[in-house]
Amino acid sequence: MAHQEGSELDRELVEGVPDDEEIEIGIKDALAWDGRLDASGVRVGVCAGAVILSGYVKSDVERELAGAIAAGYPGVTELANEIKVTGGEPC
Numbered sequence: 837m838a839h840q841e842g843s844e845l846d847r848e849l850v851e852g853v854p855d856d857e858e859i860e861i862g863i864k865d866a867l868a869w870d871g872r873l874d875a876s877g878v879r880v881g882v883c884a885g886a887v888i889l890s891g892y893v894k895s896d897v898e899r900e901l902a903g904a905i906a907a908g909y910p911g912v913t914e915l916a917n918e919i920k921v922t923g924g925e926p927c
Contacts, residue, residue: 854911856882863887863906870905873898878919880906885913892922 854862860882867875877892887906893899903917 856884859885859887859909859911863909863912866905866909867902870901873901875902878902885911886916887912887914888916888918890918892920894921894923896921 860880863880863882864875867873867878867880873893875893875898878889879891881888881890887909889902889906893902899917899919899921902919903915906912906917907915
């Protein structure tokens with residue numbers, strides 16, 4: 837099997853770098869504990885350190901805050917913030 841730089845195997849070999857499951861759980865916890873946003877409608881997906889945020893929030897401020905929290909989490913290599921702003925309840 838050929839070795840690919842940047843693969844999940846590489847990430848596992850770097851001591852102290854959280855794996856995808858740890859990143860996902862950590863971001864979900866950080867979003868849930870941050871009193872500045874209601875992240876109950878936010879979903880977090882992680883693959884090889886790349887994070888995808890989806891779902892909904894009530895404001896642009898909450899959307900940007902969720903993205904900043906996720907981007908700053910250890911082990912995150914890239915972020916796609918696909919959260920929708922509904923201004924209230926989900927559509």
